[in-house]
Amino acid sequence: MNRGGEGERGSCSIGKGSSMRLPSGPGGLSNAVGGGIVLARYGISWKEQRRFALTTLRNFGMGKKSLEERVTEEAQFLCSEFKSQKDQFNPQFFINNAVANVICSIAFGDRFEYDDAKFQRLLRLFDAALKAESGILAQIINEIPFLAKIPWLIDRVMQPEYELIAFLKEMVSEHQKTWNPNYIRDFIDAYLVEMEKVKEDPSSSFNEANLLMTTYDLFGAGSETTNTTLRWALLYMILYPDVQSKVQEEIDQVIGSERQPTMGDVLQMPYTNAVIHEVQRCGDIIPLALPHMTYRDMEIKGYCIPKGTTVITNLSSVLKDQEIWEKPFQFYPKHFLDENGKFVKREAFIPFSAGRRACLGEQLARMELFLFFTTFLQQLTFEIPSDQPRPSEDPFYALTQTPGPYNIRVIARV
Numbered sequence: 378m379n380r381g382g383e384g385e386r387g388s389c390s391i392g393k394g395s396s397m398r399l400p401s402g403p404g405g406l407s408n409a410v411g412g413g414i415v416l417a418r419y420g421i422s423w424k425e426q427r428r429f430a431l432t433t434l435r436n437f438g439m440g441k442k443s444l445e446e447r448v449t450e451e452a453q454f455l456c457s458e459f460k461s462q463k464d465q466f467n468p469q470f471f472i473n474n475a476v477a478n479v480i481c482s483i484a485f486g487d488r489f490e491y492d493d494a495k496f497q498r499l500l501r502l503f504d505a506a507l508k509a510e511s512g513i514l515a516q517i518i519n520e521i522p523f524l525a526k527i528p529w530l531i532d533r534v535m536q537p538e539y540e541l542i543a544f545l546k547e548m549v550s551e552h553q554k555t556w557n558p559n560y561i562r563d564f565i566d567a568y569l570v571e572m573e574k575v576k577e578d579p580s581s582s583f584n585e586a587n588l589l590m591t592t593y594d595l596f597g598a599g600s601e602t603t604n605t606t607l608r609w610a611l612l613y614m615i616l617y618p619d620v621q622s623k624v625q626e627e628i629d630q631v632i633g634s635e636r637q638p639t640m641g642d643v644l645q646m647p648y649t650n651a652v653i654h655e656v657q658r659c660g661d662i663i664p665l666a667l668p669h670m671t672y673r674d675m676e677i678k679g680y681c682i683p684k685g686t687t688v689i690t691n692l693s694s695v696l697k698d699q700e701i702w703e704k705p706f707q708f709y710p711k712h713f714l715d716e717n718g719k720f721v722k723r724e725a726f727i728p729f730s731a732g733r734r735a736c737l738g739e740q741l742a743r744m745e746l747f748l749f750f751t752t753f754l755q756q757l758t759f760e761i762p763s764d765q766p767r768p769s770e771d772p773f774y775a776l777t778q779t780p781g782p783y784n785i786r787v788i789a790r791v
């Protein structure tokens with residue numbers, strides 16, 4: 378796969394980090410929309426924000442709990458929710474709550490109860506922002522960039538995003554009131570330390586607008602992706618009960634039922650690890666990654682790609698390459714196992730993309746996928762409800778590639 382100039386983000390006419398800056402927006406919020414990491418242009422600000430986010434996530438021993446403890450805790454809450462469902466149900470809403478809560482725990486220092494009004498407002502705003510960004514109006518504006526110069530039209534698309542930023546602003550204000558640089562509770566507190574260090578330097582990228590956008594990016598990039606992958610995982614488990622049983626056997630052998638799974642278990646669990654990798658390969662949730670833009674003229678294999686060209690990387694073509702994978706279009710965990718049942722890494726496994734702009738949440742995402750998935754299958758067995766047809770494996774595409782809605786029934790194992 379060729380990533381061209383690998384630096385800049387490409388051709389969106391609207392949205393944060395686009396070449397266009399928002400013409401208006403309530404309460405001066407437009408100043409805050411732009412920057413961050415995901416759609417930021419290649420440059421010093423992106424580098425600083427990315428490095429800070431990576432280091433902060435890596436050293437996450439903030440406040441009372443480690444990142445692993447927070448994810449494990451959330452996985453337990455999610456399993457309890459699953460267990461409390463008396464009848465068949467669609468797991469999407471529950472998984473969404475749990476995965477977003479992990480990011481809340483990182484960004485705001487603590488998780489929310491699932492029925493907390495503030496938490497539900499946050500989720501509603503995210504949902505609305507995602508729908509607006511991938512909706513028909515946004516697509517028309519992207520096709521006809523001139524339309525992006527009409528302020529009321531842009532405001533209409535961006536309204537949910539403005540409201541979301543206003544929500545995050547409230548959270549930052551609350552943090553500022555109780556901020557203690559000697560006791561860092563979360564991502565926002567850590568960011569405020571950076572802002573304090575450079576307060577005399579107006580050119581620094583550590584400012585409130587970037588704090589808001591970077592926090593926004595953790596939610597935007599970290600929730601839907603992990604949530605969708607876990608939905609694929611449960612779908613494959615109900616469609617392939619033999620695979621589910623084998624994972625459970627391995628869990629019973631290595632972890633048992635008395636203690637919670639930990640990341641230290643991964644190496645002893647080649648089959649489970651292979652299944653999770655195959656879920657990601659087959660689910661292929663971001664087939665075209667994010668658009669990039671060459672920041673200088675490039676020559677690749679004799680082709681000239683001029684500066685400013687939008688480059689779209691086709692991750693799918695690698696994840697489903699017929700010359701590499703034995704059964705590219707089937708769910709086949711053996712893709713990641715050798716003849717002795719040992720886990721094998723595959724170079725063509727690139728759901729997190731590659732290069733300088735590759736996913737910065739990969740480590741967190743892998744932790745979430747392993748801990749949620751093993752906690753599910755340690756405690757529960759998942760089935761297609763007897764009155765339901767076999768759900769389809771065909772994906773729906775809208776920014777991410779998701780499974781269609783399906784219901785499950787759970788049976789407690791412990």
Ligand code: HEM
Pocket residue numbers: 414415416427594595596598599600602603606662663666667668690728729730731733734735736737738739741742
């Ligand atoms: C299964 C889960 C995930 C998958 C499959 C995934 C995949 C990706 C992909 C394909 C990209 C685009 C890379 C490119 O354009 O070449 C990306 C970017 C990004 N992801 Fe993830 N991601 C996941 C979870 C997360 C999580 C949990 C976080 C953080 C909390 C996160 C944060 C980001 C950020 C900030 C970027 C932009 C990086 C940059 O532009 O420098 N992701 N991710």
